[in-house]
Amino acid sequence: MIAPMARDNAGRSRPALAVFCDFDGTFAVQDVGSTIARRYAAERRPALWERLVRGELTPWAYNLELLEGLPVPEDQLDAFLASVELDPGAESLVGWCKSKGVPFRILSDGFDRNLDRLQTLTGVGFEYDANGLVYRDAAWSIRPGHPNPACGCGTGTCKRGRIEAYRAAHPGVPTAHIGNGRVSDLCGAESADLAFAKDSLAEALTERGRAYHAFRTLHDVVGELDRWLIARGEG
Numbered sequence: 002m003i004a005p006m007a008r009d010n011a012g013r014s015r016p017a018l019a020v021f022c023d024f025d026g027t028f029a030v031q032d033v034g035s036t037i038a039r040r041y042a043a044e045r046r047p048a049l050w051e052r053l054v055r056g057e058l059t060p061w062a063y064n065l066e067l068l069e070g071l072p073v074p075e076d077q078l079d080a081f082l083a084s085v086e087l088d089p090g091a092e093s094l095v096g097w098c099k100s101k102g103v104p105f106r107i108l109s110d111g112f113d114r115n116l117d118r119l120q121t122l123t124g125v126g127f128e129y130d131a132n133g134l135v136y137r138d139a140a141w142s143i144r145p146g147h148p149n150p151a152c153g154c155g156t157g158t159c160k161r162g163r164i165e166a167y168r169a170a171h172p173g174v175p176t177a178h179i180g181n182g183r184v185s186d187l188c189g190a191e192s193a194d195l196a197f198a199k200d201s202l203a204e205a206l207t208e209r210g211r212a213y214h215a216f217r218t219l220h221d222v223v224g225e226l227d228r229w230l231i232a233r234g235e236g
């Protein structure tokens with residue numbers, strides 16, 4: 002059953018919730034960027050990672066140092082993407098959102114080209130915000146998608162910025178963020194009304210005393226979101 006939608010002052014229908022989900026390690030099991038970097042920039046990666054941890058590089062500067070100009074043959078990239086598995090509950094989460102009239106959007110500090118390819122490969126479609134990736138002279142050329150100097154995250158696609166932009170355009174709609182990493186997901190989790198977290202994001206939220214729902218797979222998230230809607234009388 003489609004959830005009844007509240008109406009805003011202009012009489013437009015308003016969804017009961019909007020869901021934002023990280024891709025690498027959350028919607029998909031593997032992390033595309035770090036797997037490619039381990040494979041094609043293995044020698045440079047540890048020293049750059051140390052500089053990121055010490056705060057000498059922002060996450061986007063780290064991406065630039067690591068990935069810009071990386072000569073990854075396109076057929077090898079596509080072969081790797083074909084091996085990426087979605088979380089066992091990924092399709093169910095997208096289906097649940099659709100059935101409830103809940104907008105669903107992937108927020109990724111990864112790259113548009115790979116997300117487009119993965120939608121074709123998996124048959125699971127989604128809207129997304131991410132960074133740009135094109136091939137130039139057989140090598141990667143990257144650009145940030147939605148940087149946000151007002152946030153301290155330093156990523157190419159600031160998730161806080163995307164969630165705040167949604168909230169400004171759709172006042173009164175509660176937001177949920179689902180993620181797994183402290184580097185690119187923390188600002189999104191902190192700005193959303195409901196945070197779902199695992200791995201290093203869960204550790205970071207625990208350190209900050211921020212409430213979150215722990216999850217193992219996206220099936221857990223679907224169950225929790227369903228209970229949340231029912232408790233609000235909108236299931």
Ligand SMILES: [Zn+2]
Nearest residue numbers: 152154159188
């Ligand atoms: Zn941010």
